[in-house]
Amino acid sequence: MDARRLKQVEAFLRAGDYNSALRWLMADPELYNYVVTRMINALLSYPGGKISDLNGNVWNTADLAMELRRGRWLPVHFNFLLSEIDMIERELGV
């Protein structure tokens, strides 16, 4: 697992540069698949099963998981990406 790449993705996310975060993550397909799989699992069991955004959308988290599986990223996904990266970094001890 490329911890440095994860740190860089996290830095882009914190700066609100989602395009660069995604591009950086996608450059390592193995890491991308691992992170996305974890995100899908997290979304499928997320408490309450719904999440809202500022645009007036109310998302079923299971639908968000399906969108991700199709490769479609929505702004709300980046919150989940950040949380999952946190978890992975903690597990890696970095």
Added chain:
Amino acid sequence: MSLELMRKWFNSLPESEKDLPLLHVGNAFYTPRQALYEVERGTKIGEQLQRLVEEGRFGTDLNALAKARLLQVLEKTPYKIGTLTGKAYSPEELAEMLKKGELTPELKLLMETEIELAKRTLGLAKKVVGGE
């Protein structure tokens, strides 16, 4: 506020409030249940949510919060909502009007109610800390 106090705050909330949007971080609103979950997982988003609770802030303006809450409430409302003018709106109609920003007096009233409930929910955190 420690994790224990977050749990205490969550447990002090009415069931109807536990799954309604309350706090905004990044691109999403979080319900008290989701906020507690993120804090328990120890994520950075959890840290930000905990800070909002401690500081008694929602992380967004009140109208945006009221809109997010009301849209979820309307999703679960099974009946039409009558008005003093005699017109009755279906929850779907009201949600559509809300999304378009067509705020009728009835919608404004419903939003004000959500703001009051959200303030009360967040206000309970102070009581929990006060009773430490």
